[in-house]
Amino acid sequence: MEFKGSNLIKLLLLTQCLTVLCVSQNYDFFYFVRQWPGSYCNTNRSYCYPTTGKPAADFGIHGLWPNRNDGSYPSNCDPNSQFNPSEVSNITSKLQSHWPTLACPTNNGTRFWAHEWEKHGTCSMSKLNQHDYFELAIKLKQKTDLKQTFRNAGINPNGGPYSLSNMKEAIKKAFGFTPHIDCNVDASGKSQLFQVYMCVNRTGSNFIECPVFPRGGRCKPSIMFPVF
Numbered sequence: 001m002e003f004k005g006s007n008l009i010k011l012l013l014l015t016q017c018l019t020v021l022c023v024s025q026n027y028d029f030f031y032f033v034r035q036w037p038g039s040y041c042n043t044n045r046s047y048c049y050p051t052t053g054k055p056a057a058d059f060g061i062h063g064l065w066p067n068r069n070d071g072s073y074p075s076n077c078d079p080n081s082q083f084n085p086s087e088v089s090n091i092t093s094k095l096q097s098h099w100p101t102l103a104c105p106t107n108n109g110t111r112f113w114a115h116e117w118e119k120h121g122t123c124s125m126s127k128l129n130q131h132d133y134f135e136l137a138i139k140l141k142q143k144t145d146l147k148q149t150f151r152n153a154g155i156n157p158n159g160g161p162y163s164l165s166n167m168k169e170a171i172k173k174a175f176g177f178t179p180h181i182d183c184n185v186d187a188s189g190k191s192q193l194f195q196v197y198m199c200v201n202r203t204g205s206n207f208i209e210c211p212v213f214p215r216g217g218r219c220k221p222s223i224m225f226p227v228f
């Protein structure tokens, strides 16, 4: 009995420690991920423009994702916190232009933002409420204009191909940190620039060197940069 009891206490203590650990180390940094709409839309995947019309020919936000230094990430951290459009009502038009949905069936973006908030944003609620989470992503995008950065390096959405390492170098030169670049394939099977990941510290205030890169770089050394 005594033995069992002390084991139970140990188990309880362990569970509590783990809970504390989970809360305090839920995430270490953010991936700030942007997508090139031309590379979303020229695959065989179905896509639609949002109801607000064709998005700008710019890298749109995909998400701001809490991640851990060991490469894992938390998700769906608070099922009770649903996306609430009224929290972002004073930045809705900015969301429409900087964070446009490309998914079918066509819609106004609310579903995309709700998914991003519920899956990812709820995991950084200890630092950022809904409004601040979305506003932060917009500010991060405005601080790091990827299209202009590439243009300055002679890299333009004209098909390409371009060297993957030159693309990474252009971003590193402009902002000081090496990005992760993710590719997909166009309908004819060519590797193309799809998403750019940059890392942001836990509080969201600074870009940082990525503690870990996502697994699997699907890019070829030479990649397309399609027109949009």
Ligand SMILES: *[C@@H]1O[C@H](CO)[C@@H](O)[C@H](O)[C@H]1NC(C)=O
Pocket: 086, 087, 088, 090, 131
């Ligand atoms: C927008 O609304 C949020 C609360 O929902 C508020 O904190 C923020 O200051 C508002 N921003 C502007 C520019 O009015």
Ligand SMILES: *[C@@H]1O[C@H](CO)[C@@H](O)[C@H](O)[C@H]1NC(C)=O
Pocket: 092, 108, 109, 110
């Ligand atoms: C977006 O669409 C949803 C669902 O149709 C609707 O409830 C919501 O009011 C729309 N929001 C805006 C900002 O147009």
Ligand SMILES: *[C@@H]1O[C@H](CO)[C@@H](O)[C@H](O)[C@H]1NC(C)=O
Pocket: 044, 185, 186, 187, 188, 189
């Ligand atoms: C896209 O569709 C075309 C025509 O059906 C097919 O030849 C091609 O292999 C497909 N490409 C991909 C990446 O699925």
Ligand SMILES: *[C@@H]1O[C@H](CO)[C@@H](O)[C@H](O)[C@H]1NC(C)=O
Pocket: 201, 202, 203, 204, 205, 206
């Ligand atoms: C994020 O960067 C800011 C500015 O350098 C710094 O004050 C803050 O402590 C950093 N937060 C973390 C968790 O690294």
